[in-house]
Amino acid sequence: MNNIKIGNVTLEQSAALAPMAGVADKSYRLMCREYGAAYTVSEMVSAKGICYSDKKTAELCTITEGERPMGIQLFGSEPDFMAEAVKIVLEYNPDIIDINMGCPVPKVVNTGAGSALMRNPVLAAEITEAAVKAAGNVPVTVKIRSGWSADTLNAMEMAKAVEYAGAAAVAVHGRTRDQFYSGTADYSVIKAVKDAVKIPVIGNGDVTDGKSCLRMYRETGCDLVMVGRGSYGNPFIFEEIRAALEGRAYTPPTVEEKMQIMLRHIRLMLENSKKTEEYAIHEARKHAAWYMNGYYGSAKFRGRCYTLASYEEAEKLADEFAELQRNILHKNQLKNSLNMTNG
Secondary structure (H helix, E strand, O other), X not given: OOEEEEOOEEEEOOEXXXXXXXXXXXXXXXXXXXXXXXXXXXOOEEHHHXXXXXXXXXXXXXXXXXXXXXXXXXXXXXXXXXXXXXXXXXXXXOOEEEEEEOOOOHHHHOOOOHHHHHXXXXXXXXXXXXXXXXXXXXXXXXXXXXXXXXOOOOHHHHHHHHHHOOOOEEEEEEEEOOOOOOOOOOHHHHHHHHHHOOOOEEEEOOOOOHHHHHHHHHHHOOOEEEEOHXXXXXXXXXXXXXXXXXXXXXXXXXXXXXXXXHHHHHHHHHHHOOOOHHHHHHHHHHHHHHHOOOOOOHHHHHHHHOOOOOHHHHHHHHHHHHHHHHHHHHHHHHHHHHHHHHO
């Protein structure tokens, strides 16, 4: 496996886990690292919130060895606050500091942060420069989108601006802010950015398996691929990508194995939660549902996932779901056998 360097940090050139607010928490990151994610990033943290001693800062910024190499992602629209926030999070010893300039969510955009900065490359560069000066020898990266809208595709301009300001790498999600997560990612924009800058470029968007990861590398020439929604209920996507990059066959987990992995994920969430078991189980519901996507009868079971109230209920549900899939497989095998006999 080849490596790339972002500043003084060496990463495997396979696939990284994208920062996803409300999804990629500590337990999620640990699961993905276990299955081969080359790099993880914290959930998005408000620079201004950190400066005002937000109580959630320690929970969001604390890094365990199992998550490394790991970056802390900040968002904000004011260079002074960004610089101060960087100094504060350095206490948590991140490998990389990432600045979010791509989040499309209105509550972030309306503060002038996230993808709102796509409309102001000058301010984006000022924020990056302030972060770089405050970070010392910790590399600073920036995550952007292809543009604000289809008629303002300015990812190349943004990438050049943050490169000049000292960014060590830039991650590009191949969608505009107007698209949110709809439509398809435009890989030509990622390629254009790669051709325009000298720093490493991380490609993001629509990578859901080994084949699509190879396509991202082939069509964009990017230095690293970043996986977001493709990892939902699927931490083993990183194992699949590694196999694809090495030219090896990949055997996906059986439904029984997936249910055991799901339960382990929930146990990690319970262990890492700073809140009550009730709250942790509530947070685990969506993850449990994602592990069941794509199977017969999954809609009914996903609905039941959203009413889980305890780990014991999750165990029972996992057993029932695995049993249903075994029965369906057995019926299909019998049907095929009869068809062959009658034929």
